[in-house]
Amino acid sequence: MTFCLRKLRPIYTINYHHLDISNPKSAPIPLRHIQTLGTDINSHRTLHDAPLPPQEYLNPPHNTVQLSYKNTPLITRIRSTLKTDLYLSAIQQTICKQEAWSINQFHHIDWPAHGYAFHRAWSTKWITLTKLAHKLLNTNEQDMRYYGKTDLCPCCNLQSESLLHVFTCSSPVVITFRHTQQDILWKHLSLINTPTEIAQAIQTGILSLESVSTDGDSSQQLSPMVLDAFEQQVILGWDAFLRGRISVAWQIAYAGGPDLRDKASLKWAGQLVIHVLNYSQQLWKFRCGVLHGHTKEEMRQRHRAELLENIQAAYDEHANDPFCIPSDWRQLFNRPYSLLALSDRDTLSCWLRSFTVARQQQELTMASDQRAASRFFKPARSSDSSPLSSISSTDASSCDSTSCSADSVTLSDSGDEDDDSISLLLELAPFDRLITSPDDLPG
Numbered sequence: 044m045t046f047c048l049r050k051l052r053p054i055y056t057i058n059y060h061h062l063d064i065s066n067p068k069s070a071p072i073p074l075r076h077i078q079t080l081g082t083d084i085n086s087h088r089t090l091h092d093a094p095l096p097p098q099e100y101l102n103p104p105h106n107t108v109q110l111s112y113k114n115t116p117l118i119t120r121i122r123s124t125l126k127t128d129l130y131l132s133a134i135q136q137t138i139c140k141q142e143a144w145s146i147n148q149f150h151h152i153d154w155p156a157h158g159y160a161f162h163r164a165w166s167t168k169w170i171t172l173t174k175l176a177h178k179l180l181n182t183n184e185q186d187m188r189y190y191g192k193t194d195l196c197p198c199c200n201l202q203s204e205s206l207l208h209v210f211t212c213s214s215p216v217v218i219t220f221r222h223t224q225q226d227i228l229w230k231h232l233s234l235i236n237t238p239t240e241i242a243q244a245i246q247t248g249i250l251s252l253e254s255v256s257t258d259g260d261s262s263q264q265l266s267p268m269v270l271d272a273f274e275q276q277v278i279l280g281w282d283a284f285l286r287g288r289i290s291v292a293w294q295i296a297y298a299g300g301p302d303l304r305d306k307a308s309l310k311w312a313g314q315l316v317i318h319v320l321n322y323s324q325q326l327w328k329f330r331c332g333v334l335h336g337h338t339k340e341e342m343r344q345r346h347r348a349e350l351l352e353n354i355q356a357a358y359d360e361h362a363n364d365p366f367c368i369p370s371d372w373r374q375l376f377n378r379p380y381s382l383l384a385l386s387d388r389d390t391l392s393c394w395l396r397s398f399t400v401a402r403q404q405q406e407l408t409m410a411s412d413q414r415a416a417s418r419f420f421k422p423a424r425s426s427d428s429s430p431l432s433s434i435s436s437t438d439a440s441s442c443d444s445t446s447c448s449a450d451s452v453t454l455s456d457s458g459d460e461d462d463d464s465i466s467l468l469l470e471l472a473p474f475d476r477l478i479t480s481p482d483d484l485p486g
């Protein structure tokens with residue numbers, strides 16, 4: 044609880060009591076009230092800042108501490124109560140911003156059913172389900188935003204791949220798979236005893252995402268409570284429904300009224316969320332299968348093909364420009380591509396990583412050389428121009444002192460063998476004079 048006490052607002056109170064053992068013959072041992080913390084509602088002070096009772100009263104077993112929350116003793120669910128109080132407001136704001144909801148709409152979501160579904164899911168699925176619920180799955184739309192890759196859907200290659208597109212992709216293979224999963228979902232709805240008209244309304248809503256027309260105007264045939272649930276879900280969004288954020292009106296329609304004390308309706312709504320999340324997760328898994336392979340063997344083959352494609356591109360690049368990597372890395376290309384292509388995936392991955400490092404190193408070297416060259420060939424100012432005859436190899440005034448010093452450093456660092464020829468060039472052709480004929484050269 045220490046982490047919570049640092050931030051608790053003063054709506055909490057902690058009452059310290061001390062067991063008065065000065066007279067051990069008296070039974071029961073009276074509790075002597077020592078101190079109450081956190082009752083100052085108007086204070087912005089946290090309990091952590093409040094002064095504690097004297098140390099002798101804190102040492103067990105001669106003291107008791109009672110934590111109260113909003114004037115009610117907090118005995119059970121302490122951690123969840125404290126967490127809710129600390130983080131609920133921030134989570135509400137984040138979700139409302141993501142979904143473009145008002146706070147009122149936020150409270151129309153059946154969060155108890157949402158919590159029911161998450162608590163009954165395997166812990167290994169929590170991360171995936173949380174990403175799904177919060178639209179954090181790594182779609183190609185996110186890849187483009189963060190990594191500059193293509194945002195086209197890997198299944199249809201026609202549209203930008205958002206999470207909504209994953210639920211509604213028009214690729215024939217995806218449609219076939221989705222229809223199979225929808226049949227499974229309808230079957231599960233009947234297994235959890237979903238009333239027919241509620242199941243019908245849910246089917247209409249999910250199919251409306253795909254712009255699939257259903258038989259007739261089914262909304263005309265719905266009872267008022269189911270119709271209200273359907274309309275509330277339209278406002279909240281059917282894509283939100285597929286991410287487990289269902290309207291609380293579904294549970295009201297199932298229970299037949301706003302009295303939700305019956306645990307059966309919560310259980311039904313929670314199971315509905317579980318099956319809807321499973322349906323959405325299957326669509327996402329199929330999309331990932333199209334991209335990376337549906338089986339382990341298929342994934343291995345695709346990975347190998349991708350590695351070979353990148354290595355072939357590296358060989359082509361090196362054939363066109365042998366200076367794309369530093370000279371001391373050229374042993375990478377000692378083996379012909381046909382031999383390297385026979386290696387296992389680990390070898391191919393290592394080779395590709397080495398090539399990437401070599402290429403980055405060469406790019407850094409070339410960038411550094413370009414900066415040095417731009418300083419070296421920087422034109423002199425026109426005011427510094429002087430007749431060629433007045434220039435001598437020892438005359439430093441014709442040359443910018445900074446450029447000269449930079450040049451000398453560059454030449455000495457690189458160990459260039461053409462020092463003499465460059466000096467001669469400087470002597471014969473200062474930067475501020477154009478040599479157009481042999482007569483312009485000094486005698």
Ligand SMILES: [Zn+2]
Nearest residue numbers: 196198199212
């Ligand atoms: Zn698609």
